Amino acid sequence: MRPIACVILPTYNESENIEAVIRGIFEQREKIKTHELYVLVVDDNSPDGTEKIVSFLQNKYYNLYIISEEKQGLGDAYKKGIEYALKRFEPDLIIQMDADGQHDPDSIPVFISLINNGFSLVVGSRFAQGGGTPYFSIIQKIYSLFGNWLIRLFGGIPRIRDCTSGFKCIKADLIKKCSFDFISTNGYSFQSSFLFELIKNGAEVIEVPIIFSNRLAGETKLSAKDRLNFLLNLIKLRFSHSEELIKFCFVGASGIIVNLGVYITLTRLFYVILEIASPIGIECSIITNFFLNNAWTFKKRKNRSHIIKKMLKFHIVAGIAGIINYSIVLSLVYIFGLYDLIAICIGIIIATLINYGLNSMWTWKHKHEEETISDTEL
Ligand code: GDD
Ligand code: MN
Numbered sequence: 001m002r003p004i005a006c007v008i009l010p011t012y013n014e015s016e017n018i019e020a021v022i023r024g025i026f027e028q029r030e031k032i033k034t035h036e037l038y039v040l041v042v043d044d045n046s047p048d049g050t051e052k053i054v055s056f057l058q059n060k061y062y063n064l065y066i067i068s069e070e071k072q073g074l075g076d077a078y079k080k081g082i083e084y085a086l087k088r089f090e091p092d093l094i095i096q097m098d099a100d101g102q103h104d105p106d107s108i109p110v111f112i113s114l115i116n117n118g119f120s121l122v123v124g125s126r127f128a129q130g131g132g133t134p135y136f137s138i139i140q141k142i143y144s145l146f147g148n149w150l151i152r153l154f155g156g157i158p159r160i161r162d163c164t165s166g167f168k169c170i171k172a173d174l175i176k177k178c179s180f181d182f183i184s185t186n187g188y189s190f191q192s193s194f195l196f197e198l199i200k201n202g203a204e205v206i207e208v209p210i211i212f213s214n215r216l217a218g219e220t221k222l223s224a225k226d227r228l229n230f231l232l233n234l235i236k237l238r239f240s241h242s243e244e245l246i247k248f249c250f251v252g253a254s255g256i257i258v259n260l261g262v263y264i265t266l267t268r269l270f271y272v273i274l275e276i277a278s279p280i281g282i283e284c285s286i287i288t289n290f291f292l293n294n295a296w297t298f299k300k301r302k303n304r305s306h307i308i309k310k311m312l313k314f315h316i317v318a319g320i321a322g323i324i325n326y327s328i329v330l331s332l333v334y335i336f337g338l339y340d341l342i343a344i345c346i347g348i349i350i351a352t353l354i355n356y357g358l359n360s361m362w363t364w365k366h367k368h369e370e371e372t373i374s375d376t377e378l
Helices: 018-026 050-057 074-089 107-116 138-154 172-177 187-200 224-240 242-269 274-297 307-334 340-363
Strands: 004-011 036-043 064-068 093-096 121-125 168-171 205-209
Touching: 004 018, 004 074, 004 107, 018 036, 018 050, 036 050, 036 074, 050 064, 064 074, 074 093, 074 172, 074 187, 093 107, 093 172, 107 121, 107 168, 107 205, 121 187, 138 224, 168 172, 187 224, 242 274, 242 340, 274 307, 307 340
Parallel strands: 004 036, 004 093, 036 064, 121 205
Antiparallel strands: 093 168, 121 168
């Protein structure tokens, strides 16, 4: 049997839309040669009878499933749906999609073909070149662009243009690496948290432009509370991002011990002069720092570049940070008359941040730097 691609459709009061959406998805069947399409509806006991309609459609479509849960919001529905699908169908792919007609099922075969070309995460993007939100009002556009801009900035994922998209195709293996405990399950902020978690776990991501149509019927379920939650979630995202920085600081501290240890051994045991012992100590600490950062701090970044290349970059960064450190200390002491030990501490803090920033963005940069295909390539 072919591997399974399971479309997860969260629904709350989508009785007027669900049939057309399910039909649209199953119409893609013949275009997809590599995967078997399954659909899992995750309904939150919608009072409008969405569940009944789906149960009826199950007679027509044999790979159509539904689970019903207490209403706990969009994020929770996705979490339950994904967990259920992984266990029950052992799919190769999970596709997230809205059940109101705003996402065009024609994109599904495109997503799957990109996965077949080696990507592990395809994001249907309204803000990539060729994508769009033609039916959004000016206010909606501003909200959406501003929200995305905040997520890109705070979450440290500037290369993704649509961080709140609800239309994605994801390799099941990648999802299995993610921690669902961390992912905020509160309503809509789930989307950006989930994306962030997928990227943290080494997703090879590509954005595909999509046109976000109008709802077929009914109204959006996005509330003011959801918007507030979204903002609170940004802070959480920012904080979780600091794990690497904390590790980087520990490695830096270990480097000081290496530097001192080598220096003392050389000067005290082997009577090497300071001018030679000091640079050897520094170089040893740079090398141990490099390997520790490579094996521990940035372990999750599946950066493909050669280790020698990374080591060279690490040295260049250390050189730049060292020069800046030195200039800061000198200017704080000689221009601002600061006490030398305070100046050195400030120098170390600034140099550590520069070191971290440059190494994070350059030496160990995520391998999926900004890949987007435009309409013409599809
Ligand atoms: N099970 C369940 N429970 N489903 C829900 C819930 C819920 O509490 N709330 C919403 N849904 C379902 C809807 O029925 C619909 O199929 C889908 O989730 C999207 O909900 P909409 O209310 O239509 O969302 P939207 O169009 O305003 O928001 C879209 O854009 C957002 C970013 O701008 C969606 O794609 C969101 O996922 C996306 O974050
Ligand atoms: Mn919608």
